[in-house]
Amino acid sequence: MSDLPFLPYGRQTIDDTDIAAVVEVLRSDFLTTGPMVPKFEAALAKRVGARHAVVVANGTAALHAAAFAADIGPGDEVLVPAITFVASANCVRYQGGEPVFVDVDPASGLMDLDHAATLITAKTKALIPVHLNGAPVDLAATRALADAHGLILIEDAAHALGATYDGTPVGDGRFGDMAILSFHPVKHITTGEGGAILTNSDALAERLRRFRDHGIERRPEHFLEADAGPWHYEQVELGHNLRLSAIQCGLGLTQLDRLDGFVRRRQAIAARYDAAFAGVAGITPVRSPRMAPTTIAASGAAVVSRADPTASTDGPADTSAYHLYAVLIDYAAHGTTRSAVMTTLRDAGIGTQVHYIPVPAQPYYQRRGADMAHYPGAARYFERVLSLPLYPTLTDADVDRVVQATCAALGVAGSPIGA
Numbered sequence: 001m002s003d004l005p006f007l008p009y010g011r012q013t014i015d016d017t018d019i020a021a022v023v024e025v026l027r028s029d030f031l032t033t034g035p036m037v038p039k040f041e042a043a044l045a046k047r048v049g050a051r052h053a054v055v056v057a058n059g060t061a062a063l064h065a066a067a068f069a070a071d072i073g074p075g076d077e078v079l080v081p082a083i084t085f086v087a088s089a090n091c092v093r094y095q096g097g098e099p100v101f102v103d104v105d106p107a108s109g110l111m112d113l114d115h116a117a118t119l120i121t122a123k124t125k126a127l128i129p130v131h132l133n134g135a136p137v138d139l140a141a142t143r144a145l146a147d148a149h150g151l152i153l154i155e156d157a158a159h160a161l162g163a164t165y166d167g168t169p170v171g172d173g174r175f176g177d178m179a180i181l182s183f184h185p186v187k188h189i190t191t192g193e194g195g196a197i198l199t200n201s202d203a204l205a206e207r208l209r210r211f212r213d214h215g216i217e218r219r220p221e222h223f224l225e226a227d228a229g230p231w232h233y234e235q236v237e238l239g240h241n242l243r244l245s246a247i248q249c250g251l252g253l254t255q256l257d258r259l260d261g262f263v264r265r266r267q268a269i270a271a272r273y274d275a276a277f278a279g280v281a282g283i284t285p286v287r288s289p290r291m292a293p294t295t296i297a298a299s300g301a302a303v304v305s306r307a308d309p310t311a312s313t314d315g316p317a318d319t320s321a322y323h324l325y326a327v328l329i330d331y332a333a334h335g336t337t338r339s340a341v342m343t344t345l346r347d348a349g350i351g352t353q354v355h356y357i358p359v360p361a362q363p364y365y366q367r368r369g370a371d372m373a374h375y376p377g378a379a380r381y382f383e384r385v386l387s388l389p390l391y392p393t394l395t396d397a398d399v400d401r402v403v404q405a406t407c408a409a410l411g412v413a414g415s416p417i418g419a
């Protein structure tokens with residue numbers, strides 16, 4: 001067992017401004033609803049350049065609300081990548097629809113659009129691509145596929161707040177009809193639990209807000225019946241209580257103020273890992289083909305190269321928000337297993353995780369007929385992937401410790417960085 005502090009794979013970054021913001025809301029008149037909620041929504045929408053942000057209780061609720069607003073229902077199919085958190089698929093089931101799993105690129109874990117195209121039928125209603133680890137999917141190509149078949153595009157951007165695609169923020173609605181975020185503590189900003197849906201559509205925002213509030217309409221100009229008095233409200237459809245509290249929105253605002261710094265630090269840590277692993281055989285950092293190469297300046301800051309000669313398009317290269325730092329390892333080639341490596345690292349005080357078990361391999365989806373034989377890319381990604389510690393307060397010395405311990409666990413020579 002290590003005497004050094006334990007490094008989890010992810011964690012929140014909370015400072016005194018966050019604590020003061022929460023205390024201020026606690027001393028105010030509104031612990032839920034009230035002015036903090038639209039204030040956080042407006043700040044979030046402004047930051048990503050979307051017309052609307054609708055905050056909800058968590059990212060799963062955001063997906064559920066998006067599936068509702070997209071009118072997904074029984075008989076509808078929705079394309080979801082095989083590698084993601086189960087919530088990306090479950091939201092379709094909440095609405096009575098069926099997720100149809102799409103294989104992923106075994107190098108990046110991102111949805112394989114060629115495979116997606118083969119799965120589209122008359123029943124297909126929407127696509128839910130996932131910006132896995134913080135790396136944007138090719139949104140223009142995904143939009144083109146959606147448009148060719150009249151599909152709704154819901155981006156699962158739970159990993160990607162602060163990422164850019166083709167020069168603009170993920171979630172700005174340039175391509176997606178809706179994008180969802182999560183504010184779980186391991187994400188870029190946290191509200192404890194929390195989530196949001198971003199959209200440029202007034203009509204979708206209206207339905208999302210109503211769904212969050214039991215399906216209740218409180219605006220007199222939208223009443224279906226005569227306004228009976230100041231107490232009058234109408235439940236016009238079936239919703240839930242998915243509200244995010246004012247306390248959480250207060251925390252979200254101070255967290256959002258620091259988002260840019262959080263993302264820059266995540267990118268700098270990723271660049272340090274990349275540089276360290278560049279000389280190590282058998283450990284391959286996960287990246288998408290469109291991502292700009294990130295290097296570390298003498299100051300320690302991450303420098304994202306805009307002109308990426310390896311990018312697959314002529315446009316500006318994309319930047320990952322690095323929710324996770326994932327590597328691919330051929331454990332058998334090193335004469336070991338992933339379990340052994342994870343246990344060795346845990347004993348050295350280093351937390352790691354596997355993101356994700358393919359969703360079609362889950363017993364619930366197996367019972368619904370999912371067959372892993374259709375997902376060789378997902379199987380290949382899953383068998384090799386490992387998430388190493390990544391969060392803004394991780395120091396360069398911590399990163400070097402993780403690199404050296406990972407190399408030692410695999411019996412490969414470590415890299416000179418940080419040595």
Ligand SMILES: Cc1ncc(COP(=O)(O)O)c(C=O)c1O
Pocket residue numbers: 058059060061063084085087088130156158159181182183184193194195
């Ligand atoms: C890709 C993805 N989508 C959705 C969610 C759901 O978010 P939440 O945990 O806030 O419900 C997560 C959570 O980790 C996620 O990773």
